[in-house]
Amino acid sequence: MKTVVIASGKGGTGKTTLAAAFAHLAVADQREVVVADCDVEAANLPIALGASGVTCVAFGGASEAVIDPSICTVCGACANVCRFGAIGPSVSGNSVVYRVDPWACEGCGACTLVCPTDAATMRPKQAGEACSGSTKIGPIVYGNLRPGEDLSGKLVTEVRERAKDLAEETDDTLLIIDGPPGIGCPVIAAITNTDHLVGVTEPTASGLHDLDRLVRLARKLDVPVSAVLNKADLSAGGAERLRTYCQSQDIPLLGEVPFDAELASLLGGMAEGRGFPLRGEGDDSPGIAAVRNIWEQAQAVIGG
């Protein structure tokens, strides 16, 4: 099995569009495909591929502190040791109680170590859910993080494990990961130990800046990188800076996709069950033709 991850640093550069197109094109090339949406904060690939028959299981693991007011002596020891500013006094009726702010609590349990009456205890909480379903191109796995949770990296790892379990262990199987934006915890979890990272960028000052940060991260993690320049004709100067950057960093530029409204509407079409138009099927806008060529280039660098 080969694993390719589509990432970008900057959000909204076209990761999901490319991931969905790659999935369709790989299936057309007779490959077994499993897709995983590792943007567990805003999973869009299930929409783009029209996922159905979805089942989800709770994803837990973390815990949060809670203070029992009936045995709390209001000594304040818990608030003193909390590094996250999550515990403080608040007025309830005509008495003062200590309360935990669940948004700020990181579940470390320091408060339970110092509470003299064991009023502070930990309780498990649900961090989100891991979901699997089917699509026209094969199985899909994704996650839904509960708002505000800090376990996005662990949920990404869970999604990847489940996707791997679904993938047939043949050389031909391709696991396509739609990565999260940024370069933080969930991105590290999404790209570690993958075979190849395709960085989708755009010819904006932001696109270049954020691609560079992503490339530096991928190199730290020893993942080979190539790049796709989306909306390439938006800025001639910006596109030239991206090309120069890729050349100077020895990053294969798999291709350039022009700003193309038809490609955007195709993404909506795939959500409704249409496929990605194959060569010779007509319907060939410049963006669609470019993505198809990029898939061919990508196969060469991904292998399998």
Add this chain to the structure above:
Amino acid sequence: MSDPNKTFTVAVASGKGGTGKTLVAANLAVALARGGRDVVLVDCDVEAPNDHLFFQVEAQPRAVMVPLAQVDEDECTACGACRDACAYGAIRILGGRTLVFPELCHGCGACTLACPISAMGETSRRVGEVSSGRAVGVADFGELTLVSGSLDVGDVKAPDVIRAARSAAGTHEIAVLDAPPGVSCAAVASVNDADLLLLVTEPTPFGLHDLELAVRLGQELGVPSAVILNRAGSGTVDIEAWCAGEGVPVLARIPFMREIAECYADARLVADEVAECAQAIEAVADFVTRGGAVA
């Protein structure tokens, strides 16, 4: 904006990435500053910070440090009490030695509290940096300060860098926070305690799906939301109907125009060059200066 001693904080956010948060935040901050307000723009998208690309800022970056557990190897008996107390699996006992894994340590101090012989102490480590300075450039930006947080490549402590950036911003009349995409702990660190959430979205199924997540997050945090519809006219989804049903005001529409995308690509202020964008930003600035009240 009733309390003159308190900063009125506006967080520009979205569930989905690439909807135009930075475009709105940078142009809004300039519009407010040119309107005579004392404004600080805080880039809380510390994984992909881009606001500094739009301004020249003379700023000295300062390191963001977080506490890190440190074993006194001479004293440690490898009893494992610290390991048992660590909720993050950051401490292991291997070969009779206590090892701390820095990338897993939250710096909470529980291990120090649990150690029976005070052999567990703390050092600190760098996770990112924060730059702060007055924004200057070819154009006049008014009284505008830019604070920019940047997570070190390979690190995971985005919320710590975000909190450091917000704290470095100090007190101003208005703070405009450019938040990261998503709804995780990093998004919460960016928008928690804000007075107003400005959610930038686009009229696609993805824009709507992720907007809904962001609106729910705002509701849970008790921060009122308002929406800015970007790339209006480009998609098929009726964001405004959804917002009307939810009682979330739509403040402005930025049309889908190639000219806007081209201008943004070169890190220029779109509101200075495209009239349709200037009008939209002006409408948002009015809303903010009224303290988030619908006219």
